[in-house]
Amino acid sequence: MIPITDTIAIDEGEIEESFIRASGPGGQNVNKVATAVQIRFDLAGSANLPEALKERAARLAGRKLTKEGVIVITAARFRTQERNREDAVARLVEILQQAAVRPIIRRPTRPTLASKQRRLAAKSRRGTVKAMRGRASVPPEE
Numbered sequence: 001m002i003p004i005t006d007t008i009a010i011d012e013g014e015i016e017e018s019f020i021r022a023s024g025p026g027g028q029n030v031n032k033v034a035t036a037v038q039i040r041f042d043l044a045g046s047a048n049l050p051e052a053l054k055e056r057a058a059r060l061a062g063r064k065l066t067k068e069g070v071i072v073i074t075a076a077r078f079r080t081q082e083r084n085r086e087d088a089v090a091r092l093v094e095i096l097q098q099a100a101v102r103p104i105i106r107r108p109t110r111p112t113l114a115s116k117q118r119r120l121a122a123k124s125r126r127g128t129v130k131a132m133r134g135r136a137s138v139p140p141e142e
Contacts, residue, residue, distance in 0.1 A: 004096045010048050016040040019081060036076035037084040041092055044069025057099035
């Protein structure tokens with residue numbers, strides 16, 4: 001079992017692995033050894049995940065999600081199959097962990113009476129300051 005959160009885990013049997021040839025580092029072996037890993041996780045068909053988490057994970061997966069609801073992750077960052085496998089599984093777990101966090105729903109609030117009064121008092125103070133900037137009036141001579 002691969003832990004996602006304290007209460008949610010996915011079975012290792014739900015992840016299909018296939019090895020492909022990787023471009024990039026590898027020296028003389030790069031054209032002979034299939035070191036890159038492509039993992040496929042059936043998000044839509046997973047029985048261990050709640051529906052709300054599946055929906056959020058589908059949004060987070062973006063282009064990695066197929067029309068059938070399968071997340072496909074390709075890892076070719078390292079020279080060995082083992083490190084690429086770990087990298088791909090870690091990226092899948094990261095997506096699922098982000099999806100496990102419920103978004104906080106914003107409840108719209110209104111300004112309090114005191115904050116309205118403070119705002120209006122500040123506006124009137126500012127208006128008074130601006131009114132004092134006018135030209136000084138010259139008293140008429142008698």
